[in-house]
Amino acid sequence: xxxxxxxxxxxxxxxxxxxSGPVDFVLRRGDWLAVLGENGAGKxxxxxxxxxxxxxxxxxxxxxxxxxxxxxxxxxxxAVQRDMPASVWEVALSGRQGRRGWRPFYGREDRAAAARAxxxxxxxxxxxxxxxxxxxxxxxxxxxxRALCAGDQLLLLDEPVTGLDSQAAAGMYRLLAELNGxxxxxxxxSHDLAGARQYASHVLYLGAQTSFFxxxxxxxxxxxxxxxx
Amino acid sequence: xxxxxxxxxxxxxxxxxxxxxxxxxxxxxxxLLGVPLVLRRFSFIGDGLSHAAFGAMxxxxxxNLAGEMPFVLGVTVVCAVLLLRAGQNASLRGDAATAMxxxxxxxxxxxxxxxFGTSANLSGDVCATLFGATSILTLSAGEVxxxxxxxxxxxxxxxxxxxxxxxxxxxxxxxxxxxxxxxxCNLLLAVSAAVVIVLAMNxxxxxxxxxxxxxxxxxxxxxxxxxxxxxxxxxLFAVGCAAAGILIAVVAGTPVGSTIVAVEIAVWGLFWLxxxxxxx
Numbered sequence: 333x334x335x336x337x338x339x340x341x342x343x344x345x346x347x348x349x350x351x352s353g354p355v356d357f358v359l360r361r362g363d364w365l366a367v368l369g370e371n372g373a374g375k376x377x378x379x380x381x382x383x384x385x386x387x388x389x390x391x392x393x394x395x396x397x398x399x400x401x402x403x404x405x406x407x408x409x410x411a412v413q414r415d416m417p418a419s420v421w422e423v424a425l426s427g428r429q430g431r432r433g434w435r436p437f438y439g440r441e442d443r444a445a446a447a448r449a450x451x452x453x454x455x456x457x458x459x460x461x462x463x464x465x466x467x468x469x470x471x472x473x474x475x476x477x478r479a480l481c482a483g484d485q486l487l488l489l490d491e492p493v494t495g496l497d498s499q500a501a502a503g504m505y506r507l508l509a510e511l512n513g514x515x516x517x518x519x520x521x522s523h524d525l526a527g528a529r530q531y532a533s534h535v536l537y538l539g540a541q542t543s544f545f546x547x548x549x550x551x552x553x554x555x556x557x558x559x560x561x
Numbered sequence: 562x563x564x565x566x567x568x569x570x571x572x573x574x575x576x577x578x579x580x581x582x583x584x585x586x587x588x589x590x591x592x593l594l595g596v597p598l599v600l601r602r603f604s605f606i607g608d609g610l611s612h613a614a615f616g617a618m619x620x621x622x623x624x625n626l627a628g629e630m631p632f633v634l635g636v637t638v639v640c641a642v643l644l645l646r647a648g649q650n651a652s653l654r655g656d657a658a659t660a661m662x663x664x665x666x667x668x669x670x671x672x673x674x675x676x677f678g679t680s681a682n683l684s685g686d687v688c689a690t691l692f693g694a695t696s697i698l699t700l701s702a703g704e705v706x707x708x709x710x711x712x713x714x715x716x717x718x719x720x721x722x723x724x725x726x727x728x729x730x731x732x733x734x735x736x737x738x739x740x741x742x743x744x745x746c747n748l749l750l751a752v753s754a755a756v757v758i759v760l761a762m763n764x765x766x767x768x769x770x771x772x773x774x775x776x777x778x779x780x781x782x783x784x785x786x787x788x789x790x791x792x793x794x795x796x797l798f799a800v801g802c803a804a805a806g807i808l809i810a811v812v813a814g815t816p817v818g819s820t821i822v823a824v825e826i827a828v829w830g831l832f833w834l835x836x837x838x839x840x841x
Contacts, residue, residue: 383738403739410732416600418731419787429728430739436721462786482739 334361336397336486336517337382344374344381345389351377354391357536357545359486361397364508364518366528369538375521378538379490382519397517402483403430404516406475408490413471414464420474421459424450427481442481449477453507469500476507487511489520493527505531564812571811579705580698580817585803586712587760588821591770592777592799593719594757596792597730597750599778604771606644606751609659610758611770613640616666618690618762623677630704634759640666641755645747692766692818698811700763708760715753722749727788764803765818773799776825783836802828 337359345351352374359365367375380386382395383405427449428442450456453473458466463474472492479487492508493501505527512518512531522528528535535551537544544554571577598604617636621629640662647658674683700708719726728736729746737743754774761770781794806821813820 385734385738403735405735405738407732407735412600413731416731417782417786417788417791418727419789422727422788423731426724426728426731427739429724429736429741432724436724438724460787465786478735 334396335359336361336363336395337519338394338396339382339391340393341391342378342381342388342393343390344377344386346377346386348389350389352538353543355536355538355543355545357534359397359517359519359534361485361517362512362515363534364512364532365520365534365536366532367519367521367536367538368525368528369543370540373538373540375538376490379488379519379521383488397486399483399485402485404479404483404485404487406472406479406487406489406492408494409471409475416464418463419459420450420455420461420463420466421446423463423474424455424459424477424481427478430482445481446477449480450474452480452511453477467500469496469503472496472500472504473507476504480511484511484516486517486519489518489522491521491523493522493524501527567812568808576698576700577811579702580700580811581804581807583700583705583708583712584764584807584817584821585800586709586716587757587764588773588777588799588803589796590712590715590719590753591757591761591773592795593716593792594750594754595774595776595778596781596788596795597726598754599775599782600730601750603750603754604775605659606641607754607758607774608771609644609663610637610641610755611762611767612663613637613666614755614759614762615690615767616670618767619670619674622686623673630707630759633762634756637755637759638752641751642748645751690762690766691768692816698817704763708763711756711760715757718749718753722746723792726750731788765821769818769822772822772825773803776822776829777802780825780829780832783832784839798825798828798832 335358337357339355339357341354341356343350343352343354355378357365367378369375377386381388382393383403384398425438425442425446428438428445432438432442447456450459453476455470455473455477458470458474463471466474487508489508493504496504501524508518509531520528520532529548532548534545534547537551542558544551546554598607614633614637617633618629621632644659644662671687674687725741725746728741729743733743757774758770761773765773777795777799778791780798781791785791785794802825803821806824807817809815809824810817810820
């Protein structure tokens with residue numbers, strides 16, 4: 333299967349100081365990798381390293397699935413977004429910006445992609461609505477549409493269901509499972525163990541002393557043997 | 562003499578017409594930049610830069626520089642770049658750096674004007690620089706053209722970078738990761754802000770510049786929910802208020818800068834009420 337991300341001895345960190353130990357993992361087309369671990373274990377730092385926002389302290393990272401400008405990233409929502417005037421349409425369309433290069437305006441194919449992405453996440457009827465007045469779950473769907481506008485080969489999700497009620501969270505997982513079934517590789521940071529157990533195909537566990545990478549079944553075994561983890 | 566006759570009388574003077582045209586253009590580009598500056602919590606940069614521009618203006622007048630505007634422009638652009646860097650540097654907080662720069666520029670500027678000023682009416686000069694007085698009506702033909710060209714240039718840059726500015730304002734990290742050139746975009750915003758502030762100083766004076774930047778954006782945000790709507794609404798707000806303010810100032814003989822800002826405050830109040838009704 334086509335590889336989307338391959339990390340060997342990858343050590344994420346800030347300004348040369350490692351935040352977590354070296355990790356090895358591979359993410360292929362159709363895989364769903366859940367990155368689990370305590371707060372401060374370096375999950376977000378790992379994500380930012382994979383995204384290219386931070387240089388790795390050590391190790392090797394290949395991201396054939398990350399085409400420049402086509403980054404399907406669902407970040408956590410920021411404070412600015414809660415009072416920024418922006419329509420759902422403007423937010424979804426902005427996912428295409430990375431593909432524009434130095435061309436200043438969006439073209440027909442960009443608008444078609446944004447419409448398709450909103451359709452995919454079930455927000456097509458909300459295009460003219462204000463982003464900040466949506467519910468948390470709806471906002472998350474719009475940001476997912478923006479990520480899909482950027483690229484649908486690989487989705488990088490940062491706590492996709494944190495702050496959502498159980499119904500919205502279940503809807504989000506169904507949507508992601510559908511995309512995953514169509515071949516989209518998913519790299520998901522999560523605190524939601526139940527969701528990760530139900531949907532992920534692989535698990536990367538970041539611990540203070542040790543880390544683990546394997547399929548979900550292998551992870552359950554490992555966790556049984558290492559009850560302290 | 563009726564109001565219309567008074568207006569018709571003043572309209573015959575070319576300096577009134579050019580003041581109106583330049584004033585409206587300056588207010589327009591200040592309002593356009595105001596939207597991203599306010600949303601990104603950069604309005605303090607505008608305030609800091611206007612004080613830096615006052616210092617530069619004082620130095621220029623002491624040195625008796627012939628064309629003081631290019632000099633002031635250069636100094637302010639350099640300050641904008643420095644302020645932007647300071648804002649991103651976590652060790653020295655951006656707001657503290659801005660406070661240092663703005664207070665320092667004001668103090669040194671006034672000191673220099675006092676020590677070496679050749680003008681007979683020092684407090685009048687200082688007051689004009691701070692509050693604009695009537696300086697928009699006394700621009701030379703060259704300055705009128707320079708101001709108009711710069712204002713049009715800023716408006717064109719804003720239009721070309723509009724979608725990029727939206728992407729970076731809405732989510733800087735996402736834009737950076739997607740290779741949108743967020744750093745270049747920030748630099749462009751800071752430099753444009755510096756140019757607008759120097760231009761707007763001629764119109765309203767350095768103490769009132771921030772008003773032209775923040776009021777249109779804040780008013781538009783009360784009633785519009787999309788970035789495009791806010792941008793358009795802020796532009797119309799600024800154009801209308803600047804034109805009304807300049808005409809009122811000419812007819813009533815009030816200072817141009819404070820009249821424009823007073824009109825903006827009044828109209829902002831109307832927008833605030835409209836927003837409250839919409840929400841109720």
